[in-house]
Amino acid sequence: MQDRVLLVEDDQELRELLARYLANQGFTVREAANGHDGLALALGQDCDIVVLDIMLPDISGLDVLRELRAQTHLPVVLLTARGDETDRIVGFEVGADDYIPKPCNPRELVARLQALLRRIAWDQKAEVNDNREYGDLRVEPAHRRIYQNDQPLDLTATEYEVLQVLLAHAGSVVRKTDLMQWALGRRLEAYDRTLDMHISNLRKKLGNDDPPRIETVRGLGYSYRVPV
Amino acid sequence: MQDRVLLVEDDQELRELLARYLANQGFTVREAANGHDGLALALGQDCDIVVLDIMLPDISGLDVLRELRAQTHLPVVLLTARGDETDRIVGFEVGADDYIPKPCNPRELVARLQALLRRIAWDQKAEVNDNREYGDLRVEPAHRRIYQNDQPLDLTATEYEVLQVLLAHAGSVVRKTDLMQWALGRRLEAYDRTLDMHISNLRKKLGNDDPPRIETVRGLGYSYRVPV
DNA sequence: GGCGTTCTGTAAAGGTTGTGCAAAGCGGGG
DNA sequence: CCCCGCTTTGCACAACCTTTACAGAACGCC
Numbered sequence: 001m002q003d004r005v006l007l008v009e010d011d012q013e014l015r016e017l018l019a020r021y022l023a024n025q026g027f028t029v030r031e032a033a034n035g036h037d038g039l040a041l042a043l044g045q046d047c048d049i050v051v052l053d054i055m056l057p058d059i060s061g062l063d064v065l066r067e068l069r070a071q072t073h074l075p076v077v078l079l080t081a082r083g084d085e086t087d088r089i090v091g092f093e094v095g096a097d098d099y100i101p102k103p104c105n106p107r108e109l110v111a112r113l114q115a116l117l118r119r120i121a122w123d124q125k126a127e128v129n130d131n132r133e134y135g136d137l138r139v140e141p142a143h144r145r146i147y148q149n150d151q152p153l154d155l156t157a158t159e160y161e162v163l164q165v166l167l168a169h170a171g172s173v174v175r176k177t178d179l180m181q182w183a184l185g186r187r188l189e190a191y192d193r194t195l196d197m198h199i200s201n202l203r204k205k206l207g208n209d210d211p212p213r214i215e216t217v218r219g220l221g222y223s224y225r226v227p228v
Numbered sequence: 229m230q231d232r233v234l235l236v237e238d239d240q241e242l243r244e245l246l247a248r249y250l251a252n253q254g255f256t257v258r259e260a261a262n263g264h265d266g267l268a269l270a271l272g273q274d275c276d277i278v279v280l281d282i283m284l285p286d287i288s289g290l291d292v293l294r295e296l297r298a299q300t301h302l303p304v305v306l307l308t309a310r311g312d313e314t315d316r317i318v319g320f321e322v323g324a325d326d327y328i329p330k331p332c333n334p335r336e337l338v339a340r341l342q343a344l345l346r347r348i349a350w351d352q353k354a355e356v357n358d359n360r361e362y363g364d365l366r367v368e369p370a371h372r373r374i375y376q377n378d379q380p381l382d383l384t385a386t387e388y389e390v391l392q393v394l395l396a397h398a399g400s401v402v403r404k405t406d407l408m409q410w411a412l413g414r415r416l417e418a419y420d421r422t423l424d425m426h427i428s429n430l431r432k433k434l435g436n437d438d439p440p441r442i443e444t445v446r447g448l449g450y451s452y453r454v455p456v
Numbered sequence: 457g458g459c460g461t462t463c464t465g466t467a468a469a470g471g472t473t474g475t476g477c478a479a480a481g482c483g484g485g486g
Numbered sequence: 487c488c489c490c491g492c493t494t495t496g497c498a499c500a501a502c503c504t505t506t507a508c509a510g511a512a513c514g515c516c
Binding site for chain 3: 193196197199200201203204216218219
C-alpha cells in the first residue's frame, strides 16, 4: 500500500517537480496551491503525511498547521526558504514534526518523510515486552520494575538503575567508574562511597545469599553472578 | 520523570556544553564518549531518546545505530559534521529519526528532540472508545463521564482526562511526562505542579481510601491500583 | 606470620529533592 | 462583573541520596 502525501506549495514549478519525484518514489500525491485548499484536504482524512510550505498566498503555513493541530496529530513537515533559526523553533512549537529549508534535495525530503512514517508505524505497533530474565530476576523496563520470582522488588529509582546495569552485564565485572557513569550519571570522585551504599542496600533487598549475587571484585567493581 | 537523553559524543567540550544546555531545558542527561559505552547505555533501556555523533573513536555512529535497530526502536537523532547529502540519506536508511549537521544550535536540537518525543507520545496514546470498567469505576468516553458505583463523578474536563489515562493504564505506572502530554496536551516543564494538583483533587473526589487508588511512584509518576 | 596500607561493608546522621495540599492568582464564558 | 476551573505559590513533610564514621577484610611487603 502506498503512503499518501499532501503537498501544499504555491510555486507551481516546484510543486510539480516534487510531486513527480514523490510519485516516482512510490507515494500517492495530493496537491494544493494555497493554505485554504491544503487545510481542507488535510482534514479530509485521505492522506498520511503533509508537506507544508510556510509562505502561502492566503493563509500562512504556520496558521494552517495551528488549525490542523487543533484537530489532528497528522504528521507535518514544514518547507520554507532558509530563514532565521527562530522561525524553525516556532515551527516546532506550533507542532511540526520536521522542518526542511528550501531549496531542498528531493532525496532528502523523501528520506525524512519515510523516517517519519516509519517512526509512526513503530510507535503504533505498541510493542513492549523486551523484558529480560536473569535466573529468578526479571527486568521490566516499561514499568522500571524488577521482579524476583514474580514478586516486584521495592527498589528506589537509583537502585533500579544500578541493578539493571549489573544485570545487563551479568557474569562480567562492571568497573565502579562505569557503574557510576551509567547508573548515577556522574563521574566517580575520590572518597565517594555512594555506590557502595546502593550495593549494600541492594544486597539487603535481594536477600543476603551466600555466595552473594552481587560479587565484589576488589579494586575493580562489582559483578552479578550469572545464574546456573 | 523528566525525559532522559543519552548523549554519545567524543568531543568532550561539545558534549559537556550540550549536556549542560539539555539539563537546563529539563532533560535528564546520560553521557558516553564512545560508541561502545553508548551502545551499552542505550540498550540498558534507561533513556528515552539518543543523540548520536557519527564520528566516534571506536565504532562508527552508523554501526551503533545499526546495532541498536537490530534490537529496539529507540528514537535516535544523528549529529554530524556538515557532510555530503548522501551521508544523510544513509543515516535515515539505517534507521535514524532525524539528522542534524554540526555545528548545531542547541535550541534547534532541543526543539527537534521535543518534536520527536511529542510525536511518539501522540502515536502511543491509546484511544479506546468502548465503555471500560475498572472495579467500581466505569468510563463512558462518549459522554466523557466516569461513574463510581453507577453514580456519575463530578469531574472537570481535565480531571476526566487524567483519570481516564490512568485507568487506561491501570496497574502500570504512567510517567508524569506522558500523563502531562496525554491528559493536558503539553510538555511537563520544571516546577510545574499542575498535575499534582489534579491528582490531589481526583483523590479527594474518589474518596481518600487507604491504600489510595492512585498510587504515587516517586520520581516516575502515578499508577491506578488495579482492582482485585 | 606480622604489620601497615588500601579498599570495602554498613549504620547513622545530614542534606537534597519530590510530593501533598491549602490558598491565592488568573482568565475565559456567561 | 462574577463564577468556575486551571494554574501558580508557599510551606510542611516524607522519601531518598549522600556523607561521615568506624570496623573489618584483602593485599603487599618484609
